[in-house]
Structure formats: structure tokens, C-alpha cells
Amino acid sequence: MEKEPEPGGEKRPIVEIKNVNKFYGGNHVVKNLNLTIYEKEFLSILGPSGCGKTTLLRLIAGFEHHTSGEILIEGERLDNKEPFERNINTVFQNYALFPHMSVYDNIAYGLKMKKVPKTQIKVRVKQALIMVRLEGFEKRYPAQLSGGQKQRVAIARAIINNPKVLILDEPLSALDMKLRKQMQIELKSLQKKLGITFVYVTHDQEEALAMSDRIAVMNNGVLDQCAKPEEIYAHPETKFIADFIGETNLFEAVVETEEKGVAYLYCEAGDLLGKSENFDPNEIIYVSVRPEKILWSEKPVEGFSLGGIVKESIYLGNIVKTIITLTNGQVVKVNRPVDSPSPQVGSILYIYWELKDAVMIYTTAQDVFKQLESVDLSSFAQNSNQNAGKESANV
């Protein structure tokens, strides 16, 4: 079996999704999406339910046709090809094993459709069963298998066809926690062994972080960010990602001035400092700080600090989570290892963080104000009655 290419090495694109839109009636489900999936990579498509990730997957597999844009597989346009004409296989969320066929017939189905000789089918089914560690289950029927076993049969049934891309639609969501963790490791090593591109759809951010080479985060039909797990965690590009991937504390702030690489920010709970990133004056941003990066002191510290009161301390086994309420009522979460000191419940303290630990997230919130400024209120006043005209003039 081939090995995974070195990171940074020459990667060949295998699936190219260009400006793809999908409408269901009036619903815009996938919005102008661009994504390139490379050979032999493990790409996760992550997002909350209803974000369009399953639709995107169905577009790649060919169960749905996109409204506009193009999807290329190995440089070839696939717009009008049916699923059975694409060299892509899918592992379905509910496994979709054929209930009237034995494990052997289920796995052999794809080869049978391709008219592979029977003797060869026999050998390859056996190999596939060994691959998913289900030797001796040939004669069983799906109803006689456990969830994890069905999962393995579904995977064997897909990989036996040597697809260019294997699509997995939340394949582990029906399994219990322990089995899921075990299957995560198995899937990852299977992908390395086979050298097939895996497109893995999930709503579980932990699963995505643990398994993927890259993660594509989708929200509301838009691809927010596609990057390595570390990159996504450390430098989320949108507020949604910061909030969705791991735990974080978000502070909404207005940029007041910037000097010598430091941005002076105004936030409801107090003034903050941040890394300067050439903001516009009055730009509205979010400052995202992970709970493990927040520091505290009993007295205000030089630079900036936000005062608050310790509300609660929660023991979580490996960490202690401290909940602090700031002066404006905002709740801040702080995580500390169990053996390090944590603040007393009820005590007043000041939180701060190192500038490098905070991620500045751009928003488009200030655009609303820009647009408001450009509205010609006089024309509005003329068209409406006098009272409304007075009110808008006061604004």
C-alpha cells in the first residue's frame, strides 16, 4: 500500500467544486461554494445540522444536481453523470445495507454490477472482510449484526470498488461513545493504508479535529474556512468557527485607535488591548480567547484587565472550569488543570490574557453603520408623513 504524501509535497486535486449553488425550491442551501479536495487526503466537512454539508456531499456523490457552478472530478466535469457513472462511493449514515442479502452479497454487489469474474469477487470480498476485521461473517444477514459490524460492512462494501473518493456521511453518529472513538482510529488508519481520499461529513467537531488532514467548516450554506485542524483551532476566521470549534470566550469590541502594533479596543466590560491588524477606525470585531488562555489576578494589572466575580467552579475530571461574571454581566469560562490553583467562588478578580493568545475576528457589523450613513434621509422624509420625517431628522 502507498504511503501518504509528505505534507507540503505536490498534491493533485481530485475533486474541484467551483462556484456551486444549490436551491431547493426557494431555499438556497449551498451558497457559491468553492472547495478543492486533494488526492489521498482526509477532509472533514464540519457544520451544525442544516448547514448544507449533507447536500454538498450528495452533490459530489451525484444524488443531487447543483443549480449552478461546476464540479470536476480528476479534471472532468461531472454535472450530468449519474451516481453509478462516478468513481465515488458512499458510506451512508444509516449504513443502507441491503436487508435481503448476506454480508457477502452486500460487499460483492459493486463488483457484481461491474461484471467482475466470480472467482475474483470471492478473493476481493475476502480481502475486504479482512480489512474491516469481519472474517467469517460472510453468511450473516444485516439484521444479525451489531451497529459497529454493520458499519464495517458498509465500509467494506464501499472500499471494495477502489473508489477515487470515499464519502462518509456521519458514519459514526449511531454508535456509542466508546465504539465511536475506536472506529475513528480504525477509519483513520484504513484511509492511510488504502490511500483513498476520504470526505468525511460530521457535526462533531472533536471527531473532525481528531481525524482530519483538513477541515472545511460550513455554516448556513457557506464554506467559512477550510484549513488544517490546528489552523482552524488557533486562527478561526469567523465568529461562528471560533464558537463552534472548541470552547471560547468572545468579546465584541470597537477599535478606537491603533499605535505601535497595539490596537486599543472598547468593549462593554472594559477597555482591551489587542494585536494591531490595520483595522479601520470604529471597526467592530470579536476578540476570541480560549478558556485555557485566560489568566487572572487579584488586583488590576498593567495594560488591561476586566473585573469580575467568580460564580462557580466545576470539576470535570482532568480540568476545573471556573465561571466568572464580568461587570456587564457577560460570562467568561476559564479552564485550569486540576492540580493548579483556581480562584475561590465569590471572590472578585481581574482577568487578562497575553496579546498573542487572542484571535481577532473580523465582522461585517460596521457595514450596517456605513450603509446607514449613506442613506439619504431627506428623500425618506419627503415620502413619508411629517412625524416620521421629524423622527428620522432627529436621528
Added chain:
Amino acid sequence: MFKSPVWRKKTIPLLSMISPVSAWLILLIALPLIYILIISFCSTNEAHNISFQFSLRNYAKLADPTIIGIYTNSLIISVLTTIICIVIAYPFAYIMALTTPFRKTLMMIFLMLPFWTNSIIRLYSWRTLLGRNGYINDFLLYIGLIDAPIEMMFTRGAVVLGMVYTLLPFMVLPIQTTIEKLDDSLIEASKDLGANFIRTFRYIILPLTAPGIFAGSIMVFIPSLGYFFVSDIMGGGGNQIIGNIISRQFKEASNWPFGSALSIMLIVITLIVVKIYTKSGGKIDELGMS
């Protein structure tokens, strides 16, 4: 005993609940069946009254060539009816199961609406279409395709047509139910694994909906052995089915014992068919319309 609390609180309410049903079943189904079984072993006297003397003559008469001929004809009609019903009902049920709820309701109404009219009246209406001076013959003569009217009524084909027309819904409904229960992702999985629609139908859809076809076949096959009014209206005298000879024995011939023997034979055939059905994995419950 009658005053014990268990009797008062459990047994009496239970009895009062099931008694009406039990009484109905015993009086109107079990007893008449037993009576028919008994008189099938009796004979008639000159005044056409039943004389209660044990004899196997009625069953011996079943081997009569005329009777065997009618049984054979009846079975051929039933088999043809069932096959034609499957061929018509399957695509109809398939579309019905997969279309929008509105269209499904519409199709269901079209399927059921004729049943609001008496089936004998509906069958007579076929005469105006198929008769010697019916609309179809008139039309074919008019466009010059034929020189003389074709005999369409009073043929075996007409009886089969009438049977299909009367029994089609009983085939559509069970098939539609099984298609509706079919998981879409199985069809997608089949396509994903390289099967086009025809092969997906052959290997996935058809085997998984076979129970519906089977249940529908039972519900069409068995009544079509006995619906004598269909063969009366559509087949005239030459195309009799089992139901016809039974009804004639009870009415015109006044030979109840022989009619009973014929009925018992029909019940035996029915039981054999149902037994084949359950033996091959069918469930009795699925014969009820769901």
C-alpha cells in the same frame, strides 16, 4: 364464585367485551360453516329437501369432467387476472408511493371512486363499450378497421377484464405499502455501487417489494375464484367459474348438499393457496389492507 372480586372485576368485564364478537363469529361464521360441512355429506330427496344420510356422492361428483373443466377454466381466469393485476398495479403503485402527497391522494381517489358505485352496474357499463353494438365496435367499424363487429363480450378475455377491473385496488394497496416502506437510501446505495435503474430494480426494489406483490396476489386470486357475478355479466353461459356452479346449486338446482361440497372444495383450494403464501414467508396480517 360469582362474588369473588377477581370474577367481578376482571372476568365479567372481559366477557362482556368479547362476547358480542364471539357470538357474531360463532353464529354467523362458525355454525354455518359446520352446517355446510355436514350437509356436504348428505343427499337430497325428490322434493329437493336435504335428507340427513351420510354419503360421499357429492364429493364423487366433483370428479365429473364438466366440473373439472369449470374448475380449470376458473383457475386459468384467476391466474390471468392475478398476473395482469400485477403488471398494471406495480407501476401505478410505484408512482403513487413516490409522488407528492397531493398527487398520491388524487390517485387514491381515482382508484377508490368507482367503488362508490355498485360493482354490478359498473360491470354492465362494460357491455355498452364491448358489446356487438357497443362503442368500441361502432368506432372500429366507423374508421373501417373491421368489416363486422368483433365478439368481445362473453369471452374468457371479457371475464378476465371484469375481474381485473373489480379487483385491481386489492393489488395496488399492498404493493404501494411495501414500496412506501422501502428505504430510499437503499436505492441510492445501489446506484452508488454502480447499478443503473434497471439493475437496481431487479436486485433491490423488486426483491424488497415482493411481499407486497405476494399479498396482493392472494387478495386478487382468491376472490376471483368466487366472484360469480363477474362471469355472469361478462362471460355469459360459456365462461363459468367455481362461484357460478356453487351459486347455481344453491339457487336453480336446489341441491344444497352438492353446493356445499363445491364450497368445501373452494375453501380447501383457498387454504392451500394461503398455506403456500405463509410457507414462503408471507404474513397473514399483511393480507389486511394497511
